[in-house]
Amino acid sequence: MSIEPRSTARWLALCLAAAGVALADGPANSVAPTFESLDRNSDNRLSRSEASYNRLLAEVFATSDVDGDGFVSRAEYERVTYAALHTPGPITAP
Helix, strand or coil: CCHHHHHHHHHHHHHHHCCCEEEEEEEEHHCCHHHHHHHCCCCCCCCCHCCCCCHHHHCCHHHHHCCCCCCEEEHHHHHHHHHHCCCCCCCCCC
16 A cells, blocks of 8 residues: 555644644644754654654654655655645545
């Protein structure tokens, strides 16, 4: 089964919102955790361990890791959060 990146991004937005992150109606008012706040050891990538501090982010970790290297890079994180915050329409599970 293949999961569409757009669907993954929208699911991540839902997860972040459920975790207490404000995702307002428009991108100007939208907030997601900064990459730096999630990257606890400052190695410029998110490990499964770092993602585990946010239960819902941990649930979508595998689909956010686009290149399959076992980490979510800054670019992967920014891609998925940007898509989530700038794609209109209903959010559905991947």
